[in-house]
Amino acid sequence: MSDNSTPKPAAQQVAKEIEELEKRSQTAARLFDVRRIIGGLFVVYGVIVTIAGIFASEEDLKKAQDININLWTGIAMLILGVAFLVWLRLSPTIPPPAEGEADE
């Protein structure tokens, strides 16, 4: 940032303050990747619901209009969960370069 000594309008002072905070911010470096959570939860849900589908009772099937909805939903959730984990594996979070060094 250019540093001139004339007083700046409030908006620019705030913008400067935000830039300072952005440099000290830890979210980018330390926040875990949400894909891990989505993937994990959907794999667990997928397994549980698929098993419920495998052991579906006659009554369950009749209620869901002869669709084994637990089985299909479970498999779909499992695929979604695995897809998120594979995506995470293929393009892992790249920790951004330490901005402080680059700027100073």
Added chain:
Amino acid sequence: MLHLAEGLRLPTNGLDYTLLGIYFAVVLGIGFAARRSVKTSLDFFLSGRSLPAWITGLAFVAANLGATEILGMAANGAQYGVYTVHWYWIGAIPAMVFLGLVMMPFYYGSKVRSVPEFLLHRFGPSSHLLSSVIFAVSSVLIAGVNLYALALVLKALLGWELWISIVVAGFFVLAYITLGGLSSAIYTEVLQFFVILAALIPLTVVGLKRVGGWGGITDTLSGEKGGAFMTAWDGTGIGSDNPLGANWLTIVLGLGFVMSFGYWTTNFAEVQRALSAKNLSAARRTPLIAAFPKIFIPAVVVIPGLIALVMEPTLGKTEDGLQYNDAIPVLMRDLLPNGVLGIAVTGLLAAFMAGMAANISSFNTVFTNDIYAAYLKKDRPDEHYVATARWVTVVGVLIGMGTAFIASSFSNIMNYLQTLFSFFNVPLFVVFIIGMFWKKTTPAAGFWGLLTGTAGAMVNYFWFYKQGVIDIPSDQGANFVSSIVAFVVGSVVMVAVTLFTKPKPAEELAGLVYGTRSPGEPEPPGEGDDAWYRRPALLGWGALILAAVCYIPFSF
């Protein structure tokens, strides 16, 4: 409000409760894990402006996909038929695209932390304080309404006592927002988005099979309700009668322009998600990425409403029978076996909690940043404001719990909520749109436009509509008209005041009005942001065209 009928108790079992319990544990885990990323107030309020566009985009759509929205839009489907698609294709998409393509460079580029803070820079302290206070009060009230709606639904579906649901859900929201700030709110919203889809898609599939597919619905309902019920525009000529109580002009201007632009472009609970994106390109893409799921949500919300009406023709007919709001719970009860049923209950509960969390996380930002730090305790170290924000969250949730108990004394809060939006969001939108595009607009004009626009909407609602001075057939129709009134009054006052007061010097408006640029070097584009599928213009126009194409099958 959400009056769910007796006898809606769901046949849940241990399997369903296991799925629900896992979700609660994961949400708490997100709170604890996100805690270590919170170092500065910027981390707490805006996730350090560091999130990728697909996350902020899904959070943007999920923050709106609260359970009141899901149950309410299914109810509208059952009550008004296919007209309900207007809330999506004309009442959301154009505004979302406008936010991304036109407004976001000013919001994100000026580096403001909140919507009221933008008003501080553009106009000055009086409009800033007025809009901050209005926003803080309304978001706590809405959080309370969400909490109360959640408690009512859980009482009907699972038989939990009201106070247990209010305290348990309030506690979980409190815990994860206090720990992780906006990052936990956004992560939970993304998770909720997938869980609610995992509930609604199977529900729609099984429901369609039950009623004989789309053809079955059309045959049955066209026969019972008349052909217009299954179309988007039939019967909306000026002067003709339709269940919505609105003609094409009030739909396009009231819902499609002022109400929806007011909600989507100036409601901080939404805009905050975009402000947390990692760069300007990601911020612009946030509402555009959100627009695509939004186009298809009617398929899993409005269609279940229609299915419920076919299966239970008595829906909404009697006072103590099933109500329109029961549409989705009825389908859950009648069609879903244990397992998927647990996912559906979890999805609804998650949607309620995420809706409330969006209100609380925007409330703590505006209160701490725009009221406390701006006017009460200035120039403290940053750590002080992080600690304050955590306490504000605690207080906000506790007040929300309190207002939840107050909310139980109102009879129909769903419509009342929409009325509040017309009071507070539309005038704010007027001030924004004129202030952004007309450089001469003065600070005084901003303040008086906001105040008189709000007053105008209230006068229309409480006097013209409630006292019967003009004839409007329904609450929804009245909300559309109030919005138009607020828009017209606000803009006329702003123009008039501007002509007699002194504008801000041009150099203070750099980056805040159309045609100017933020001072300093433009930030370099992020890696890969120039890929063709990431171009905002392409995404925005694509969404508009897709929404228009979706109208075709329902228009002729």
